[in-house]
Amino acid sequence: MSGKPKLYYFDGRGKMESVRWLLAAAGVEFEEEFLETRDQYEKLLQGGSLLFQQVPMVEIDGMRMVQTRAILSYIAAKYNLYGKDLEERALIDMYVGGTDDLMGFILMFPFLSAEDKEKQRAVIVQKATSRYFPVYEKVLKDHGQDFLVGNNFSWADVHLLEAILMVEEKKSDVLSGFPQLQAFKARISSIPTIKKFLEPGSQRKPVPDDKYVETVRRVLRMYYDVKAN
């Protein structure tokens, strides 16, 4: 056993992408096993590795962790990306909750019909620019520090950068009204571990395509008829 965390998921973003970001940001190398067939999934199920019969699953420190939020919380705490006390952790949890909700609008996007995709693109941009981005813009403006919480790099910064880049993929000039976020994006992108993750050849996954959608549907036998949220 290598000692490195091992991620079990599809070869694509989905719910596992935030875990890849956080491990990468923490400078932690990890292995991946990609689900490609129904058989592989059923083997995992029969083997009892998936507590609630679902992926993501991450083998880490002798545990088979499931539930994305639990996994991310554990990694954040282990690698000191979770604030210095309960109050800072509360702030980080609130901010991550917001970016998680925003990314939630994007998660099912690849599974929508072409018509619903257009509508959802507008929803994503509207939520980002009227509900979420203004909050982080103000936080950064008010304290004038480089990082969202406690003047220290944390999970909240990683998650926000991930969200910003994902929304920009839907509308490239979406940050035009947010100068603080533009500066934040440049700053966080140049942190060495993040810079490395953003380079070609890293374990960052590309925007989900039809092949990804087809694989997920085939392996899970789900998500055939997804409606926008």
Next chain:
Amino acid sequence: MSGKPRLTYLNGRGRMESIRWLLAAAGVEFDEVYLETKEEYDKLIKDGFLLFQQVPLVEIDGMKMVQTRAIMSYIAGKYNLHGKDLKERALIDMYVEGISDLMQMILMFPFSPPDAKEKNLESIKERATNRYFPVFEKVLKQHGQDFLVGNKFSWADVQLMEAILAVEEKLPTVLSGFPQLQVFKTKMSNVPTIKKFLQPGSPRKPPPDAHYVETVLKVFKK
């Protein structure tokens, strides 16, 4: 200022109920403000109380906390219901997140259209009996302890207790294949703070009815 946490939500369960359970289980008294009109909700937003324009809102220790999970994590951490170390916390988080997926189905149920209700109830039954309850039945059987994690009362126990009762309201015989969970339910009912919360007159809210659904739609109308 009373020093007690203050909860702002509708006068009903929704996403705030798990927070009420956790505070009550921790023996913490709290005040509540009930939103009844869209105007009250819009005013909260305008006055800058709601970070992401959403409730639940819990004012606690000088913070205006939003995001249900963040709030519960804070309460659990503060009142020693989040395990003794990182690994116990990880277990508690996994259990709570799983249960929360089941609770989400119950949360949305009152808002499903009449012709989907039977199907949704069937889904809740299927998930509870095939996916979630078997996990906790096994956990309790394997370690033989009273509590889910670390032989100590935690957030996970509170959340599981809430979920069991919520599912039983819809499916009264749902625990029939789960002897460990039946024992667990009895034991939790006798934890003094939980016993108190289960008595009439506590802040516990009744199951959502038509009036609650109507209020939700009215207050959050775009």
